[in-house]
Amino acid sequence: MASKDASILPADIIESQLATIDLIAAMYPSPGELEIPESTTECIERLRDWCQDPTSTPPKIPTSISLTVCLPIADGDKTIQVNISVPLQSEGQQSIDQPPQLGYSLRQPDWMSKAEVAELAASMPKDDALEAFEYIQAESARFLETKQSQAMALEGTNTKAGPLVRVWFYFPSLSTRKKRDDMVNLAPGYSLTGFVLAGKPGVLCLEGLSSDIDAYMSFIKTHSWGDIPSHQKKVSERFRETEGVQRVFPGMEEITDSLGERGGQRANRGDMQALEAWLGSKGLQGAFEKVIF
Numbered sequence: 001m002a003s004k005d006a007s008i009l010p011a012d013i014i015e016s017q018l019a020t021i022d023l024i025a026a027m028y029p030s031p032g033e034l035e036i037p038e039s040t041t042e043c044i045e046r047l048r049d050w051c052q053d054p055t056s057t058p059p060k061i062p063t064s065i066s067l068t069v070c071l072p073i074a075d076g077d078k079t080i081q082v083n084i085s086v087p088l089q090s091e092g093q094q095s096i097d098q099p100p101q102l103g104y105s106l107r108q109p110d111w112m113s114k115a116e117v118a119e120l121a122a123s124m125p126k127d128d129a130l131e132a133f134e135y136i137q138a139e140s141a142r143f144l145e146t147k148q149s150q151a152m153a154l155e156g157t158n159t160k161a162g163p164l165v166r167v168w169f170y171f172p173s174l175s176t177r178k179k180r181d182d183m184v185n186l187a188p189g190y191s192l193t194g195f196v197l198a199g200k201p202g203v204l205c206l207e208g209l210s211s212d213i214d215a216y217m218s219f220i221k222t223h224s225w226g227d228i229p230s231h232q233k234k235v236s237e238r239f240r241e242t243e244g245v246q247r248v249f250p251g252m253e254e255i256t257d258s259l260g261e262r263g264g265q266r267a268n269r270g271d272m273q274a275l276e277a278w279l280g281s282k283g284l285q286g287a288f289e290k291v292i293f
Helices: 012-025 038-052 113-123 129-161 175-191 210-224 272-281 285-293
Strands: 006-008 065-072 078-089 090-091 103-107 166-169 193-197 202-208 236-241 252-254
Touching: 012 038, 012 065, 012 078, 012 103, 012 129, 038 065, 038 103, 078 129, 103 113, 113 129, 113 252, 166 210, 166 285, 175 193, 175 210, 175 252, 202 210, 202 285, 236 285, 272 285
Parallel strands: 193 252
Antiparallel strands: 006 090, 065 078, 078 103, 166 202, 166 236, 193 202
């Protein structure tokens, strides 16, 4: 909806915005690559007509129109969806001599976590659509290569190092961002995979060799938690799986935000039903009762 103080952009700026849309459409002509809603198509046609005679009454238009590009990543086996918002109006009466920036947002693909998508979006170029697309494709391809390299390294470790275990740790409370980041970032160095869930309670799951898990936890408690009084380092091992364990998690990640909204006065109480369902989707529903209760 347009605000009362908003007005349509000058005709030459509108033409520039439409030219950008035409360029995107020309770059992604194949079915499934570009999605333009019917409302956007109709608005574009009204704007083209008005640009032919900008002295006529401007058409009724929204503040912006949207379209979606599905970018192929690497060899095209994976894609990432980019939602694009094209501004058509300006606020107030200030003069406009440059097209306003397009808005971009990324839809989370099933091969990236919410935090990883947010990190990608935060560094995305804003001034040029094509530059933004190239950045997204290059960074996403690099991300996939890193994940593949980590998976291959872990596979090699599994082959030569012995049986895997899966260990579950319980925290009455886990909140400090720096401590959680350390749990995620230090795990690959110990060839560990799994997840961290912050909140009340908090959960840490680790897959790897027993010796690596023990060394990792020792380092975490000694160094990452070195500034925490010993009586506050409340963590207990709740469950250790040792028979026929196969890796379920491709890497180490924090899942706090991906499980939905949290309760409590500080939004720190985890949704245990969401955690139970998520573990169930990975065939680990039996571990939930042993860890939480």
